[in-house]
Amino acid sequence: MPVFPINTVRADFNLMVQIAVAERLACVLPAFGVLSAVQQPLHIPGSVEKPMDKIQIGQNCFIPMPVVLVGTQVSGKANFMTVGWCSRANASLPMIVCGTGNHHHSPKGIEETKTFSVNIPSSDLLDKTDYCGLVSGEKTDKSHVFDVFYGSLKTAPMIRECPVSLECRLVQAVPLPTNTLFIGEIAGAYADGRVIKDGKPDFPEIDPLFLTMPDNRYWTFGKYVGNAWSDGKNLIKG
Amino acid sequence: MPVFPINTVRADFNLMVQIAVAERLACVLPAFGVLSAVQQPLHIPGSVEKPMDKIQIGQNCFIPMPVVLVGTQVSGKANFMTVGWCSRANASLPMIVCGTGNHHHSPKGIEETKTFSVNIPSSDLLDKTDYCGLVSGEKTDKSHVFDVFYGSLKTAPMIRECPVSLECRLVQAVPLPTNTLFIGEIAGAYADGRVIKDGKPDFPEIDPLFLTMPDNRYWTFGKYVGNAWSDGKNLIKG
Numbered sequence: 001m002p003v004f005p006i007n008t009v010r011a012d013f014n015l016m017v018q019i020a021v022a023e024r025l026a027c028v029l030p031a032f033g034v035l036s037a038v039q040q041p042l043h044i045p046g047s048v049e050k051p052m053d054k055i056q057i058g059q060n061c062f063i064p065m066p067v068v069l070v071g072t073q074v075s076g077k078a079n080f081m082t083v084g085w086c087s088r089a090n091a092s093l094p095m096i097v098c099g100t101g102n103h104h105h106s107p108k109g110i111e112e113t114k115t116f117s118v119n120i121p122s123s124d125l126l127d128k129t130d131y132c133g134l135v136s137g138e139k140t141d142k143s144h145v146f147d148v149f150y151g152s153l154k155t156a157p158m159i160r161e162c163p164v165s166l167e168c169r170l171v172q173a174v175p176l177p178t179n180t181l182f183i184g185e186i187a188g189a190y191a192d193g194r195v196i197k198d199g200k201p202d203f204p205e206i207d208p209l210f211l212t213m214p215d216n217r218y219w220t221f222g223k224y225v226g227n228a229w230s231d232g233k234n235l236i237k238g
Numbered sequence: 239m240p241v242f243p244i245n246t247v248r249a250d251f252n253l254m255v256q257i258a259v260a261e262r263l264a265c266v267l268p269a270f271g272v273l274s275a276v277q278q279p280l281h282i283p284g285s286v287e288k289p290m291d292k293i294q295i296g297q298n299c300f301i302p303m304p305v306v307l308v309g310t311q312v313s314g315k316a317n318f319m320t321v322g323w324c325s326r327a328n329a330s331l332p333m334i335v336c337g338t339g340n341h342h343h344s345p346k347g348i349e350e351t352k353t354f355s356v357n358i359p360s361s362d363l364l365d366k367t368d369y370c371g372l373v374s375g376e377k378t379d380k381s382h383v384f385d386v387f388y389g390s391l392k393t394a395p396m397i398r399e400c401p402v403s404l405e406c407r408l409v410q411a412v413p414l415p416t417n418t419l420f421i422g423e424i425a426g427a428y429a430d431g432r433v434i435k436d437g438k439p440d441f442p443e444i445d446p447l448f449l450t451m452p453d454n455r456y457w458t459f460g461k462y463v464g465n466a467w468s469d470g471k472n473l474i475k476g
Contacts, residue, residue, distance in 0.1 A: 053430055056427065061402070061404055061439070063325075099327050191292065192291055196295065219463060223458045229371060
């Protein structure tokens with residue numbers, strides 16, 4: 001694949017911007033390392049006529065994520081941890097994946113019981129949700145923060161105040177350097193009747209929270225703007 | 239842990255609701271199986287005075303997720319796939335995880351080059367984003383849908399129109415029954431200068447899209463409502 005040289009003037013200008021931004025950030029965010037100096041110019045095949053408008057930022061980059069509360073039973077006691085790294089993992093059987101720091105208390109419960117729960121808090125639970133991310137179950141009893149209920153797995157505590165709760169059976173733990181991905185099969189799913197409309201979860205009614213990093217902010221759910229597996233059809237050539 | 243009986247009248251009422259909803263849904267959503275009949279009553283330790291307000295829904299449950307475009311180079315050609323299952327996976331080294339169906343074309347490129355990219359589209363790219371989820375790179379050339387650029391890895395095509403792009407080096411592939419989790423180390427991160435403010439990504443400016451299933455809808459980013467690792471401090475007992 002050929003690599004064309006980028007426009008020199010533009011590249012110099014952008015390099016100045018990159019360095020200026022990087023220098024400013026080196027002071028602002030030493031802990032996060034969000035932006036770093038550009039180590040090398042970008043290669044932009046077939047794009048010589050467009051200005052190079054990208055800056056290289058630090059690799060410790062995050063995408064905005066839904067916030068969930070992961071429930072575990074550690075030494076027989078319910079514990080809840082705030083988790084911003086959670087996603088569906090497999091379609092059938094339905095599986096979900098949660099990433100947690102290896103130093104946390106909750107993984108002990110997952111290893112003990114081979115189960116955990118994933119609860120979606122609404123925005124009115126913001127303070128309690130944040131609290132569960134501030135204090136460790138190792139030192140603080142979080143079993144009374146929420147009204148707890150159990151499903152068929154018996155050892156995956158779920159949160160009544162959350163409009164949607166999933167209980168999961170551990171399928172696999174994937175150890176990584178500082179974190180572990182816990183993959184669980186969704187064994188049971190529970191919801192408040194009010195958040196089910198026309199037979200489907202009504203997400204504005206669920207009112208989930210989202211987390212962005214490294215600005216460490218919570219956000220609400222936005223507006224309905226389109227239909228998946230549908231709106232792109234106008235681009236399909238007949 | 240003791241299990242108290244739930245209030246019988248309430249339980250019967252809720253069971254009626256559950257069955258009614260389940261029956262209605264059996265017609266509406268046979269493919270998704272979103273709601274199922276309740277197989278057994280919930281066990282609610284210590285909660286006998288509260289009504290049982292939960293209904294059991296089908297396990298094929300989804301949490302709202304950010305939408306990304308995963309870039310790969312398959313047989314030397316850039317390809318892009320819409321992915322709704324993506325999350326950070328490890329803190330240090332920075333890693334990201336993407337779940338894709340095993341039948342897709344993109345995994346071939348990841349296996350070939352051991353690299354991939356993760357691009358965050360803004361809501362104005364909704365149609366093109368959806369298009370990349372509608373057509374397979376196996377039959378349709380998607381290399382010209384976007385203006386493509388490359389970073390240091392050389393084989394992870396990124397999208398200039400997306401305000402944030404990450405290029406990733408494959409660390410591990412976790413095979414699951416119908417999907418595979420691709421875990422990649424973020425080797426480079428690129429952003430439009432306009433979305434970096436005060437040294438951090440400005441997420442309203444990035445304007446990411448979110449996907450909900452099974453209603454298959456796209457949503458925008460919502461409002462800033464709180465601070466993480468902060469707002470819960472008022473609940474910490476001194």
